[in-house]
Amino acid sequence: MAKHRGKGIAAIEYPTGMNQNGDPSQCWIKVKPDGRIDVFAGTADIGNGSKTIQAQIVAETIGVPYDWITYDNSNTDSSPVCTGTFASRATFVAGKAAEKAALQVKAKILEIAGKELEIDPADLEIIDGEVVAKGAPQTRMSISDVAAAATWGHGELITGTGAQLKPYAAIVDPETGRVDSPPHSAISYAACAAEVEVDDETGEVRVLRLQQCYDVGRAINPTQVEGQIEGGAMMGLGLGVLENCYPYYPSVEHRGGAFGSYLAPGMEEMPQIDTILIENPSQDGPYGAKGIGEMANNPQPPAIAAAVYDAIGVWITELPITPERVLRALEEKAAGKHEPRREGKKVVFDEELSVNTVSSGGIRFEVPA
Amino acid sequence: MNIVVNGTAHAIESGPLTPLLDVLREELEITGPKAGCHQGGCGACTVLVDGEPRRSCLLPVAYADGAEITTVEGLGTPESLAPIQQAFVHHYAAQCGFCTSGMLLAAQAYLDGGGTDDPEAIQEALGGHVCRCTGYAKIVDAVAAAARGESFDLTQTAVGKYTTVTTGGAT
Ligand code: FES
Ligand code: FES
Numbered sequence: 001m002a003k004h005r006g007k008g009i010a011a012i013e014y015p016t017g018m019n020q021n022g023d024p025s026q027c028w029i030k031v032k033p034d035g036r037i038d039v040f041a042g043t044a045d046i047g048n049g050s051k052t053i054q055a056q057i058v059a060e061t062i063g064v065p066y067d068w069i070t071y072d073n074s075n076t077d078s079s080p081v082c083t084g085t086f087a088s089r090a091t092f093v094a095g096k097a098a099e100k101a102a103l104q105v106k107a108k109i110l111e112i113a114g115k116e117l118e119i120d121p122a123d124l125e126i127i128d129g130e131v132v133a134k135g136a137p138q139t140r141m142s143i144s145d146v147a148a149a150a151t152w153g154h155g156e157l158i159t160g161t162g163a164q165l166k167p168y169a170a171i172v173d174p175e176t177g178r179v180d181s182p183p184h185s186a187i188s189y190a191a192c193a194a195e196v197e198v199d200d201e202t203g204e205v206r207v208l209r210l211q212q213c214y215d216v217g218r219a220i221n222p223t224q225v226e227g228q229i230e231g232g233a234m235m236g237l238g239l240g241v242l243e244n245c246y247p248y249y250p251s252v253e254h255r256g257g258a259f260g261s262y263l264a265p266g267m268e269e270m271p272q273i274d275t276i277l278i279e280n281p282s283q284d285g286p287y288g289a290k291g292i293g294e295m296a297n298n299p300q301p302p303a304i305a306a307a308v309y310d311a312i313g314v315w316i317t318e319l320p321i322t323p324e325r326v327l328r329a330l331e332e333k334a335a336g337k338h339e340p341r342r343e344g345k346k347v348v349f350d351e352e353l354s355v356n357t358v359s360s361g362g363i364r365f366e367v368p369a
Numbered sequence: 370m371n372i373v374v375n376g377t378a379h380a381i382e383s384g385p386l387t388p389l390l391d392v393l394r395e396e397l398e399i400t401g402p403k404a405g406c407h408q409g410g411c412g413a414c415t416v417l418v419d420g421e422p423r424r425s426c427l428l429p430v431a432y433a434d435g436a437e438i439t440t441v442e443g444l445g446t447p448e449s450l451a452p453i454q455q456a457f458v459h460h461y462a463a464q465c466g467f468c469t470s471g472m473l474l475a476a477q478a479y480l481d482g483g484g485t486d487d488p489e490a491i492q493e494a495l496g497g498h499v500c501r502c503t504g505y506a507k508i509v510d511a512v513a514a515a516a517r518g519e520s521f522d523l524t525q526t527a528v529g530k531y532t533t534v535t536t537g538g539a540t
Contacts, residue, residue, distance in 0.1 A: 047465030047502050223461050226529040230504035259406035267492045267505045275531040
């Protein structure tokens, strides 16, 4: 009777946003007479940080300090459409709508400033909330003054709209086998290495360490995305060793009867968590960002299962990996009855196909026969 | 019955066995304490009763008669956050925020009791609090930073522990 250590690894890929039936997000921005900026969008921030991210995108795109932005998603009636916070899409789709709207606002600011300064807008840029003539930085005008001029002098509202709609999913032409639209807008990749300790007397699996690597495209807010990954790690740990994924959701018949009968991981289960962010930019996301919301809790269960195999030589093929399942598998192994892992699917990796699939750059490719 | 909540005295009309949580949320409309499970299992309803962290969902209000209660509303104000709140903001220790008021009050009691930045002691003190979003790491970081008496720049989020690898072009 002893404790055994093991290590395992799992790698996953995950698409961003919905492919069927469209998936729009819209954004509307207006500049107040004092130059401060109101952003209206419908994206619900459920703790994923989308309010912060979209405000960052708008501030960066226009060229103003972050705290000039007021982000208003409070009212469904008056907000532009956003299909919601799901499918890892809030940054990737709604963030892109915000970027497009901000580009229009920037162009309008430069147009009004050009009239005021009598300079071609193409020769102006915005730095830290001020319109500055390229190559002649002493010629400048604050955005507050531009907005005031628009309001009181030109009779204009500086405003911009943006919308993002992910293309429809690829349809394979049955005659030719060709695909004329790309299947996904962006695919993220992730890997997780798990280290576990298995007690062969009690069957208990303790996760000691999760080292995780996520391709986030572009970490617009690195600490936030790390928080999302750390949270996903704990949820994935729970799915690996504690929690039942009820298979017939949304039927409630399978749910636990009391709070205490559903084992969500607590602080005491927290392993060492290390995070590596890979910035492998997408073509379509704002500033190259991809979405990793949902995939954040996917690679841990298989990595933990592989680590358990490494530790005690049995594959547990049903989640969660409870003490009972571990002990049963060890008993079966001792009796020579333990079934090895099914050698199921054959995976074909085609590098060119894979690379073409990761973003909708309008690349055409043949689906292999 | 009378209770003092965040320095204000209230005469209570609810029955003596009404959970303190319901008195706070329904009768007094103080909604910082959250009803996560209403069974004593999650910690979201935690408030300080005479300085001690208590699960208000399990505490009949009669037991709090005459007590001083602190909810998250009494910890700091938006203009002047308590140090532990600043630590949570700076360390990005809240995502959805549902567990946060309970975490903050448990952490405040831990700090008031002379708690240190030892991660194991922090886990011990906050261990019964469930958070579904953060994975706890940044909460422990925030409490440790507050225990060290650090001051926080709230215009910046703390840099995390991640490493970043950047590839060449767009794919
Ligand atoms: S609501 Fe009181 S412990 Fe969950
Ligand atoms: S921040 Fe969402 S439950 Fe803790």
